[in-house]
Amino acid sequence: MKPNKNRSVSVYSFVLKTYLQYLYLTKWIKRISSKENYERKRILFLKKKGIETKNLFFQLGGVYIKIGQFVSNLFHILPEEFLWELQDLQDKIPPRDFFEINTRWQLDFGKPMSELFETLDKVSYASASTAQVHIGTYQNKKVAIKTLYPGIEETAKSDLKTISKVVWIIDRFVIQISGKEVIEQLQSMIHSELDLRTELKNLKILKQMFALEKDFYIPNPIEELCGRHTLVTEFVEGKKITELEGEPLYSKRNPNLEKLIKAYILMVFDYRFFHADPHPGNLIFMETGELCLIDFGAVQSISEEETQILERILVGAMRKDYHLVSESMYELGAVTESLSKEELTKIVKYSLEKLNRILADTNHFRNLSLDTLRPGDDLRFLKEIQVSLKQLLASLKLPPNFLSLHRVLALLLGNFSYLDPTRSMIEYAEKPFSQIVLKGSSFKKLWRDEGEEFLTSLFSLPKELNDFLYKWNRGEFQPKQDHKLAELKLREILTFGILGTLFFYFGMHYAEKLWKEPSIIFYILSGLSFWSLAKSSLSFWKLK
Template identity: 65%
Template sequence: MTQRKNKARSRTIYSFVIKTWLHYYLKSKLQKPFLSSEKWEANKKSFLQNRGNKAKEIFFSLGGVYIKIGQFVSNLFHILPEEFLWELQDLQDKVPPRDFSEIEARWAANFSTPMSALFTDLNSNAHASASTAQVHTGYYNGRKVAIKVLYYGIEEEARGDLKTIKRILWIVDRFFIKISGKEVASQLEEMIRKELDLRNELHYLKKTRQSFQNEKDFYFPEPIVEFCTKSILVTEFVEGKKIYDFQPEELAGRKNPYLEKLIRAYMLMIFEFRFFHADPHPGNLIFMETGQLCFIDFGAVQEIGEEESRLLEKLLIAAMRKDYHAMAESLMELGAVGENLKKDELCQILKYSLSKLNRILSSTKNFRNLGFDTLKPGEDLKFLKEIQVSLKRLFSSLKLPPNFLSLHRVLALLLGNFSYLDPARSLFEYAEKPFSMVVLKGGSLRKRWREEGEEIIASTLALPRELNDFLYKLNRGEFKFEWKEEESLSVRRFLLKEQLTFGTLGSLFFYFGIYYAEKSWKEPSLLFYILAGLSFWALARSAWSYQNRK
């Protein structure tokens, strides 16, 4: 019976994908040549909206993993047409709840005592319903709690659904467009597997509470461990507002303090704690009256290795310095780019992309609902043609490193949250300060000072080293000068050269003191300022000696 049900679900998905592709293909071949560009665009928009609405209905009817897949797909604005994706937005927060009797049956399979006997004021209406679980509220020992229960049979449904999704990804990857289908399927399967074991959520909730114990701006609900199993999780209930309870106009042009905390939390999670909450959609963020930001639902949490964290730091720092070669090296080390793309081609693409990003950031006044008029994808195709890189070769070169599916999901959701709460500012404006405070100093400073600071210092001191070699050889008598001027004139010439040396050194040291100060790297900045001070003091003493010998 279950196998027949899974096959029926699979047929529904296959039928939708094939019909959508076939209809679009026929339209583009049979209708497009006979329509004006305006009529074709209107026709295509109507078709995509209809198929998006049909996809939403299918996801809702199938439920479970398909709703989660739909939630993820609904954020892929950089890949799929926006007319199709806007129809899927209801999947984010309008999932229909299941009957309470199903929740009670799942509880009874874990505990002998009924829910109604353990929790007072138990609400049979769902407080929240998601793709794989449902939350009800009640009171335990006088304390309001959230009771999260996995849907009955969701694990078996998920296994069958994932097989179908893997086949679809393989077909798309093999016959249509390279999307790293195998890697996407593998990471998606691992992500779903973790979310269907609430013991993982309990583990990461505890771990997050411990990691953030010294951060007073954040709050995480306390678990009631005696009621936590593989399919049930009970925690304290946290009161507060959600993102859509706010009106962006309330801040009157000021930065949103909650967004500053949100981006700081992710800087800490990724670069310090090396694990991150991978599902920051509006329903999982609570803004408390105390000013604290609360994260809930730790079903989707991803670990990130030390090497991955290091390479991400290197990539971001290289982007800040517009060091395209270092960016390319980082992406290649991460495994994000294959051998089909040469390094010099990748550098050109990175340079173009950063230049375009800066232009968009500087010229855009509202970051909500960016359209094709702003993004101008035609420019990208023209650029790729100029550097002789086909779109097919570019896509076939892009790979999906471990954990990057979760990172992509986080970035897409954060961009949505930021564009709603503060449409006048980009995420990058909020990220600059916490990036400097968390990533560019603190526990990882010594490592970065060794890796990047030594490289910068080596290139910085190249000219002084040449001057030092010259002075060294001069002291050893390897250079001989035949000066016919009187001795006092030769001394003054030597003092002038000394002033040039110390002036050059002082200027270079002072420049790098400012460079590191702007990045909030206090120790190297202070060191360079001290060296600059000593150099300028030596310059002043040499200048004073020169004046006395006139």
């Protein structure tokens, strides 16, 4: 691994080089090239930068791989030509030499691993950004041995300083991204993953929560071998999602996906404590039919206080009391006082009025088109409040648990698209949702009276919406000629606008039915989508 100073220089030079190349592409090459030639060069540039970014992160390791793993899932925000090149960061991380791992055990336990384990495979079973796993035998049981890399704490501290400076530069000179909050959240995430005692605690909490659920399994820890730098659990045999066969077209629902969605409905709606990193390597499907979760370094919870504030937000939306919505958002800490309540109220009011029109014109999103969406109206409105929009970008400060929910959703969508691309994730959620969230006498009555009819409609929406967005993102849905010049930004604005209004509609409906938990989740997703809409719109008007 490079010395810390050289690592920082590598990052700074790469960021500067990429920025200058991007300016050259968009400010010069775009002017002198035809649309077709420019698009070809743009795609080649993104692929090349994806490969270079991946190689740099592999070379630097540690914190940079963790960041790359997160970025590689943002298909709804960043260009897919760039992101596809980053996918190797998820499961192809080069392992460290066994000597380094054994050194850590000697320092912590005073003896080599060979004296602690009856058998030990010196070849790494799995390697991650901050640790790697070896397989061994302890007291006649096969175990997974997770060990933090020696010196990773010092390297991470130095890397975080470098990343903080890069984020500050982006926040100051490129686009406002609430840099201070981003760094605080990143530091919190990294520090928690550098203490495996935290992961042990999370494992034990989820094991207790899932104790009565027959479809799920959490590994047993070997606590006498667990500490700040080491975590040993029983080894669980099974297959990862990438080792399973997907369902044929129009076949029955995949039972493995049914278990996966049930697990997350339980964690988010019932336990309010959820595994925040459901990538394929952390999900094991056992021969017994159980779904086993592993790697509990990233978890999040939702507090009762946050739930109560969100209740006031949705009550305000139901009553069209937008001042109450604004006040509650400030109380939640999602928006700072640098944005006035009047400015925020204008944005909320416009969004709801737009939503009602779309619902009426499209029969609840069933007949989407550019004529009914009228993105030009949105752009004119955003231009009128441009100053307020800039303040909004600078003042947004969403809690990290809400951002984690967005990441979980993105990862789950990837898992579902792999095993059953013909059905939406929400189709799989219908049954466990009704069983877990709509429980209790009052919920059962609401469900019996009108819930089934509504959910039948609700679960038919995602596929049509996904089909529309799929065609739009791949150029199969042709916009009118007067939209051609701004196609890329309009595509982003359209996507986030549809998602934001769709999630907001679901949230309002559940709020009216007093279904608290689902309405809260949909409002959170709506807020994240409109946040992305605001950033895309501001970028569009800067180009104009």
